[in-house]
Amino acid sequence: MALLPLTAAHRRSVIIALATVLCVCYFMTIGHEDSYSSFKSLSTQWTVSKDSAVVLDVKQTSEIRPQSKPSPSAGNISSSVHSPPRRANATLVMLARNSDLNGVISSVEQLEARFNRKFQYPWVFLNDEPFSVDFKKRVSVLTDAEISFGLIPRDSWVQPDWIDEDRAREGRNSLVRQGVIYGGSVSYRNMCRFNSGFFFHHELLTPYKWYWRVEPDVRYYCDLDYDPFLFMEDHDKVYGFTISMPEWEPTIPSLWSTVKDFVAKHPQYVARDNSMDFISDNAGDTYNMCHFWSNFEIADMDFWRGEAYTKFFEYLEATGGFYYERWGDAPVHSIAAALFARKDQIHFFKDIGYKHAEFAHCPQGKQWREGHCSCDPNDNFDFAQNSCLRHFMRLED
Numbered sequence: 001m002a003l004l005p006l007t008a009a010h011r012r013s014v015i016i017a018l019a020t021v022l023c024v025c026y027f028m029t030i031g032h033e034d035s036y037s038s039f040k041s042l043s044t045q046w047t048v049s050k051d052s053a054v055v056l057d058v059k060q061t062s063e064i065r066p067q068s069k070p071s072p073s074a075g076n077i078s079s080s081v082h083s084p085p086r087r088a089n090a091t092l093v094m095l096a097r098n099s100d101l102n103g104v105i106s107s108v109e110q111l112e113a114r115f116n117r118k119f120q121y122p123w124v125f126l127n128d129e130p131f132s133v134d135f136k137k138r139v140s141v142l143t144d145a146e147i148s149f150g151l152i153p154r155d156s157w158v159q160p161d162w163i164d165e166d167r168a169r170e171g172r173n174s175l176v177r178q179g180v181i182y183g184g185s186v187s188y189r190n191m192c193r194f195n196s197g198f199f200f201h202h203e204l205l206t207p208y209k210w211y212w213r214v215e216p217d218v219r220y221y222c223d224l225d226y227d228p229f230l231f232m233e234d235h236d237k238v239y240g241f242t243i244s245m246p247e248w249e250p251t252i253p254s255l256w257s258t259v260k261d262f263v264a265k266h267p268q269y270v271a272r273d274n275s276m277d278f279i280s281d282n283a284g285d286t287y288n289m290c291h292f293w294s295n296f297e298i299a300d301m302d303f304w305r306g307e308a309y310t311k312f313f314e315y316l317e318a319t320g321g322f323y324y325e326r327w328g329d330a331p332v333h334s335i336a337a338a339l340f341a342r343k344d345q346i347h348f349f350k351d352i353g354y355k356h357a358e359f360a361h362c363p364q365g366k367q368w369r370e371g372h373c374s375c376d377p378n379d380n381f382d383f384a385q386n387s388c389l390r391h392f393m394r395l396e397d
Contacts, residue, residue: 088229090210092116093124093199095191098132101139103216108142111214115224121212122146124204128157128190148204156198157190159323168323175326178250183326193322195294195329197313200301213297221353222363222371228298228349239337240298240347242354242361243381244388246289251326254319256287259335262315269308275338275346278391290388291334295356298349299333308340343395350382 092111096104108123122145125131131149140147159168175183182188199205210229232240263270263284281288303309313332321327337346351367353375354360361382362368362375382389 086230087119087121088210088227088233089208090212090229091122091124091205091208092212092214093126093205094214094216095126095195095199096216097127098129098135100216101135104135104139105142107214107216107218107220108139110218110220112143114220114222116143116145118225119227120145121229122148124202125149126152126199126202126204128152150202150204152194152198152202156202157194159186159190163320163323168320171324171326175250180248180250180326183251186323189323189326192326192328192332193317196322196327196332197317200304205301209300209302211297211299211301213295213299215295215356217356218295219353219355219360219375221355221360221375222351222368222373224352224371228352232298232300232347235347236345237347238300238303238341238345239292239333240349241292241294242296242349242352243293243356243359244290244334244392245293245359245381245386246388247291247328247331249289251328252287252289252321252331253325254321255316255325255327255331255335258316258319258321259287259339260284262312263339266308266311269311270339271342273342273344275341275343275392275395277395278343278388279335279338281391287335288388288391289331290391291328291331292337292346293356293359294328294330294333296352296354297333299337303337303341306340309336312336312340346392348389348392 094104094107104125123143125139125148127149128151130151136149159165172184172186200211205211210232212228228240231237276284279287279290316322316327316332350361351363351371353362353368353371353373355375359381360375360379362377362380363371363373364377364380367373368375368377381387
């Protein structure tokens, strides 16, 4: 069969067909990015013969960027921003020596676990000597809260030069002969005097209003899910305690007469609705020795810094009784709170499980259960024969 001669039109058709085949082969062999770019370019060139909607689709595809999935909580972050939880202007404070380290660690880790891990109140540690590097390192890892270590100024700690040392020594020897604990210790007297009139003026504590006094080697038995500082603040309290007991009478033979002298000279400082019935069984004639055990205190430092207590401490200090006898900060604080504050401003923290030495307060009933307390409810000093809690309770009658 003879082949027909190709016309010019036929030759053009064959050339176009071959060119198209070559283009298709080219696009099948190049890389993805080059293919996409060439396809876009080719699509644009094809707009002459294609619908404009196709071109629009290509342009949108080139401009869209993958969007990351929103975090499940992202919407909540902007819509539910909360203000920080309210806190009191308060601190946890401990007076300790380097040799107390193990007892300090025990007390701090318990209070952190039971209370402060949730509330993050700062800690202040005070010592009459510089804290060791090891002490600071080992204590600092126990809390995420702010922590400060301070040195007690010498004039706030040591026995004043004006004290008659011969008389003071005789006082110490007399207590030793009577078998009174710390009877011969000058450092114990330094501590009592410091806690009575100076700690709340220390530069690390002056920024704060409230304090919780913590001791080495104590026990905290129960979870505390509320803020006791805010409780004190909101209910107009000035002093909180867990244990009360009588003081050793040989340590304060002249304290009450000194208190009565002060009150006679400054009756304006005595609160009208005071707690005299806690500290006296005969309307103030004699002191029944009852005091709040001050190794646990949650209290208002502005009360100690106030005019009434300042004048009171200065009056006591001038007698030298802290060294000639062995006046403790517990009876000093307790007498002042009982006289200069209203009785409704003193609070018994019956829900805080606490033990120091052999004396314990263990919450009872519902509070014991809700606090997940580890103490034995029967190991409770509240109404032991030598407890003063019944004297406090009669204030409510």
